Structure formats: C-alpha cells, structure tokens
Amino acid sequence: MSDLQRLLVVSHVLHYEYDGRLYAYGPYAREIDIWGDMFAEVVIAAPVQRTAPPGDALPFQRPNISLSPQRETGGTTLLSKATQMLAIPGHLWRLACAMHRVDAIQVRCPGNLGLLGCILAPLFRKPRVAKYASQWSEFKTEPFSWRLQRRLLRSRWWRAPVLVYGQWPNQPPHIIPFFTSILNEFQMTRARASKPRNWSQRPLVALFVGRLSQAKNVHVIIRALADLRRGGDDLQLRIVGDGPMRAELEDLGRNLNLGERVFFEGAVPQGRVLDFYEQAHILVLASQTEGWPKAIAEAMAFGLVCIGSDRGLVPQMLGEGRGLLVQPGDVSGLARALHSIAMGPREAGEMSNLSANWARQFTLEGLREAIRKQLESSWAVNLRDVSAPAPQSSQAIVP
Secondary structure (H helix, E strand, C coil), rough: CCCCEEEEEEECEEEEEEEEEEEEEHHHHHHHHHHHHHCCCCEEEEECCCCCCCCCCECCCCCCCEEEEECCCCCCCHHHHHHHHHHHHHHHHHHHHHHHHEEECCCCCCCCHHHHHHHHHHHHCCCCCECCCCCCCCCCCCHHHHHHHHHHHHHCCCCCEEEECCCCCCCCCCCCEECCCCCCCCHHHHHHHCCCCCCCCEEEEEEEEEECCHHHHHHHHHHHHHHHHHHCCCCEEEEEEECCHHHHHHHHHHHHHCCCCCEEEEEECHHHHHHHHHCCCCEEEECCCCCCCCHHHHHHCCCCCCEECCCCHEEEEEECCCCEEEEECCCCHHHHHHHHHHCCCCHHHHHHHHHHHHHHCHHHHHHHHHHHHHHHHHHCCCCCCCCCCCCCCCCCCCC
C-alpha cells in the first residue's frame, strides 16, 4: 500500500452540489473518478455552486471524492480583472492550506487556479503532476496566462510530470504525451458491436456533440449545410448539447430555411449520446481550438467519419486517412469536406474502418492503468489497488 493516501486536485472547473451529490462537466468527472481508484481520498480544490447542474454535467461516482470550495472568479471586464487580482491572496492561502493537508498534488491547467497551483505546488516538495487539458502548442488567440502556465510547466521550477494531449517536438522529458477517454470497456464493447454505416443512405446524418458556445463554431456547420443544400447534397444535422448560443443557432437555422435538416437535441445523458453515435454517419467538430476532443475519439470508436479543425491533437487523431481536417471558421472548406464524404461512399467506408480500429484502444480502464504506471514510475511508489474496496464515506464539501 502506498504512503500517498490523499490527493489534492487543483481545478478551475465549476462544480455543483445538488441533492447530496457532487457534479461537474461529464468527461472531467469520469476522469477524476479514475483518480479516486488510485488514492484513498481525493480532495478537489475548485469553485462550487449549490444549484442544479447543467445537462452536460455528471455526478462523481466514487464515494472518496470531496470538495474544498474555492472562490469563483473570471470574466473579461476591467472590474472582473480587478476582482481577480484582489482575490489572489485569498486563493493562495486556501490552496496552501489544502496542499498542506494532502500527500500528493495534481494541478489542472490552463485556468486561473491552475496558474496559482503551478506556482505553489513545488514549494511543498510533495509528489505532484500537472494535466494540461487544452492545446499544448501556441495559437494566436490564446490568453497570455495560458502561455505563462506552459512556460512554468516546461521549466525547472515545476520539475514533475506534465500530461499533455499528443506528441510535440522539442519538449523536455517530463512533458508526457497522453490520451483520455470517457468510454468504459462495456461502452467500448457496444461501439465494437455497432453496425457498419450504409454510405449510400440518404440523407446522410451529420452530428455535433458538445457545448453550444462561440468557440465551438456550430454556426459554421449550419452555414456549410446551407451551402450543401444549394448544391443539391442531401445531409441532415443533429446537434447534441446545450449552451449560451442555442437560441442564436436556432434562429440561424430558421433564417437559412433548414428547419427540416437541422435538429437541436439538447443536453442528453451519455447513454443517449451513444445512441446518436450509432445512428449518424459523420461527426463535425470545427472548434476554434481543441486539445484531445473526446467527442471525436468516441465517434471514431463507433465508426463515424470525423471532420475536425486543424488544431491541437486533432491532426494526429485524424491523420493517416482516419478523417478530414478543416480550418476553423472556413464554411466553404467544411462544405467541401462534407461533399467529398457524400460523393465517395467507398472512401468513407475505408475511413470509417481506419478510425474505428484506432479509437477502440482508448478506454477509461486503459487510461487509469496508463496513469498508474506513469505515476508509479515518476514518483517511485505503489499506488492504491483498484481491486480493493472503495471507502464507504459519502461525498462531502470540506472546509
């Protein structure tokens, strides 16, 4: 048994306390669950709201996960920036107290709390690891604080493993390529059993899965569909997810006379998302920036042909004939990519097979064991055996 019993996770992700349970963004919650398999206790230092969670949130499933509430700050106005600056001493004090009480530290970046965690964690001389859950390479519109966090994590100040999405050239040895997943082995078995697509079917069904925010460029997908309709291509788009752009996107679909081709499904449980993967032909994720997009990995496992933006790890995921790339915001380029799939059923079938064979190697269980091996090697410890009974305490908010 390892001496590392308590893990602190420093995260900017907003959590929700509702009806006696803790919730957070679904893929993140499932990943934290697997860290709960490796430590007797996981404490998350993150902001929390005591309200009903949004549709894309899931409850943590491990009973040994608790929350150490942190103040929620953010925004782009001068007032919000000033508020963030004034809140820094309080953030540092609360994080320092939380770090003092644990045996190991995980800092999740990029984010405001992640930046403070990068600065504080090395001072405690405890085993630590960072997870950079966005695009590791620089891009023009990224915030300065994100670049600063990468510099800190690459530097001799951090001197500990940093898990990043993908393989990047000229990185120090402690920057470690990694993957993630939200599908467990049972769900992956379902993906392997899904029927091959009929690429001659009309209409072909395109899918978007994710949050309806400006950065996801869902409006680009809708406009590309309108271009295809004018050119005679018969495609249907199902949009799975919710968010602040939904009303605007619905108006756009109506204005472009796509009422019978664009369907807003809203936020649905993960099991229902898998139903959509089984029924669709194509997944489109043309975001402004990406790290390792889980929706693409999941859709590939179900045999969809994926079109992704030329950002983050997406080129590596869809390389070697596994999918198609477009520039974010390029309506014409996306329309051409969709047209090529519609006009090339044989090529689409080959791409589907290649993507499925590649993606089906990534499961939650595989992620857990890969993290375990990496940490045990880097920290020279033996972590908790997942076959041991989990602690039977209830989830809690801790001071």
